Amino acid sequence: MRRRGVYVMLTLCGVLTAALGASFVILLTGGRGADASDAPTVTVELSNGQGAVLGNYGLTAWTDQTFMQFRGIPFAEPPTEELRFRPPVARFPWTGTLNALNFGQRCPVITNLDGLLSDAELEDCLNLSVYTKNLSGSQPVMFYIYGGGYYNGSAEDHPPNYILEKDVVLVVPQYRVGALGWLSTYTEDLPGNAPIADILMALDWVQLHINRFGGDPQRVTIFGQSAGAGVASSLLLSPKTGDHLFKRAIVQSGSIFAKWAINKDPRTQSQRICARLGCSRCEEQDPLVECLQKTKVQDILKATTSESFSPVVGDLQGILPQHPRELVKSYRRQTPLLTGFTQHDGSFVLASYYDALAAKVSNVSSLSVRQFSQGISDMVNDTSGLSDNILNRLLFKPQILNSHDHNAAVPSYFDLTSAIFMKSPVITLATQIYTLQPNTPVYLYSFDYEGKYTRFGYEFGNSHYPFNGGVHHSNDNIYLFSTHPLEGQDAQMAHKMVEVWTSFAINGIPGELSPLTSASGPYNQLNLEVTKGEDLLETLTASIDDPDSGRLQREDMEF
Ligand SMILES: *[C@@H]1O[C@H](CO)[C@@H](O)[C@H](O)[C@H]1NC(C)=O
Ligand SMILES: *[C@@H]1O[C@H](CO)[C@@H](O)[C@H](O)[C@H]1NC(C)=O
Ligand SMILES: *[C@@H]1O[C@H](CO)[C@@H](O)[C@H](O)[C@H]1NC(C)=O
Ligand SMILES: *[C@@H]1O[C@H](CO)[C@@H](O)[C@H](O)[C@H]1NC(C)=O
Ligand SMILES: CC(=O)N[C@H]1CO[C@H](CO)[C@@H](O)[C@@H]1O
16 A cells, blocks of 8 residues: 555646645665674763763775764653653763664654554654764764655664765764654744754764764764755754854755745644544644643554644744745855755656556546646646746647647656756755855756666555656665665766765865856766756756657556
């Protein structure tokens, strides 16, 4: 059965609304950290009398260098009971040595709950993992903010064995996901954006302790992908982010300017969930809070599988006091930025949409191309309709629009979904920041490499779709985190990606990439070779302009 989170409601007249955050089936694979139960260990004394942590060793993927790994270092108290939904509370110092040989619990996700654990144990997930080759060095720090549609993700899913080939320290913090993190009523008990506060606390932890791991607290680069890109770009815009916390930022495949990145009405959502949990007087604050704080983790997760979660504007912590459109106007940070998307970054939205549609109408081809594409545009609800109309006009050949020739329309569907959900929000972030800070480098990329592995249909398979995934959402991460057994050109691509990402962290220059010199370009096509494109708007029609776009269609399959 498809996950209920792929939540797209379709009315018969073809109007589509989507709780898009949850339709983000972000694709992660299990971690592949070294199993080193009887291997030698290493102890690091944290700063400020915090106590010590015990780690062990791993090997890098390509040259078998030894690195040290400290997995599951707690940085906050368990956000459970009255701390649930609240801003994180810094971890009380421990005495002696804490075992950091294993990843801590991932923050609760319905598919990954250990039924034997208490809620306090399940919610005790605010851990971070540190990987380093040299405890006495002063190396650049890369701080990764995972994706997972704001409802999933963990440190364990992001093995370090490629990135540690380079002389950097990698930190992967966990942050709260789903209802347990994002629910808000704009009140002290549920102030909103708790997961962003988790990340800010982990960044504070880095400032305090990372030198003990051979990291330079003055050279921190944050990087985040998908939902993690939403969080990373929020940090850039937030007045709560101290300038000292990081020096550079990488924002992969998404930004806070996307429709899916902001939760419009969290208060109503909280009341709806409260009612679904069988609690009463959900419209009143005290019973609502009591209900949400006392309900068991598992029941909250069960009641919210079809809800979507994301950051909120106007949280009581002041993290996003205004809409990003407003916040960006006073943007003053001089933080070099590397941002971009995959060539077919929206094809997973197309896939979710296709599934939802297929569940609703027995024969998707009975809809015209125009009706099909209108359903995609309606997800973002541009009330003037101007952008929908222009997109239809530009992306589809007129004779195709009223036809049922969906195979011929596939490249247009790819561009439509990619532009709306990923490319446009990224381009907006890049160009707005460039325009306000033209002397701070902004690099924009399109990740164009098609290798053996893909995250297309990672969870449920992809063979039932009448199209391929192309350079799918999250495929860039296949070359940054060691989740797949890469060979040949795929391994070469991983070398390339690691080189570009780490050199940006090390010296602020991402290999041979060219920075924007105007708000229209140039941009960089990331492949085995990096090539330069003149006008970044070209990326919006990458599929229809591609002479080889026929490979995206599965001709043998009917829509
Ligand atoms: C679209 O926006 C209008 C006006 O803001 C609103 O009334 C309507 O409910 C929205 N529809 C969807 C599907 O979000
Ligand atoms: C969350 O991610 C894990 C690891 O990739 C996966 O096994 C699990 O199915 C995902 N859960 C959901 C609800 O998508
Ligand atoms: C670790 O870093 C220190 C300080 O930069 C350096 O002197 C030392 O040689 C490094 N050790 C290794 C094993 O690279
Ligand atoms: C689905 O609809 C298309 C277009 O109306 C039609 O050509 C096709 O025969 C239909 N397929 C089935 C299985 O009904
Ligand atoms: C491996 C592990 O679970 N580490 C820690 C994760 O965080 C919790 C609380 O923050 C600790 O209790 C665990 O020891």
